[in-house]
Amino acid sequence: MTHALDISLLSLSLFFLILLVPAAIFRYLGLGLNRNLVISFVRMGIQFSLVAVYLEYIFTLNSIALNLAWILVMLTAANVSILDRSGLAFRRFAVYTIPAHLLTLAGVLTAMLIVFDWEVLTRAQYLIPLAGMILGNILRTNVVALDRFHTELHRREDEYIQAVFLGASTREAVLPIVREACRAAVAPQLASVATMGLVALPGMMTGQILGGSSPVVAIKYQVLIMVGIFFSAAVSVFLAVVFSMRGAVDGWGRVV
16 A cells, blocks of 8 residues: 655645636526635635644644643534534533533543553544544534524424423423434434445545555444444434523523
8 A cells, every 4th residue: 555645735726726617606596605615715725724734733742631622622613613503602502512512522532442542542643533523523413403403492482381381391391302403413424324335435434545544444444433423423412402401491491
């Protein structure tokens, strides 16, 4: 196996020209997305440039304290994005979602000690990419779950109040909405797992193969991360929805 071929900055810059095609489609359809397209890819380029610099620094230092501090930064940034996309106030709901996601991440990384020893798992080379993939998945699934839960809770407030008046506890009254929110977030994950390797070669596996790893080793890592990703999706969605319910319902059981 050989190492991945390097890509020149000029070639990578020229590759961006293919984005003119979707930009032309957006303009033709009048979608008004071209400004967002430019901003999104410029932001991506800046963010990845910064990532390249500080990851080189973090990987060189390989400090457990620095690694954990950076994971906390990633966790906070993920929660800012999740709550913003879900239409929820960060100051009001972060106190519920951050602990939910921190517990989920800690659970996944602890379980990975079955595969890696402590010294390996705490290396920046392993810890930060694994945590990043898990947090990225938490972000995607939690946006769906939290948006669905809080939107449906307000839309079906009369149904919720009726259930409470009939003697149901707050948790019993919101259970149908919790169930729908969790299903909406987790079902696509199950579909993705079921078709993995048949419909698509996932990113981690593809990256390792391009980097020169054996396909067998790459598949083992991909299976590991898919189990961790599905765990994080199911657990983080459930905890985030249940915890955030405290911010949506006051002490009198009223939707606020």
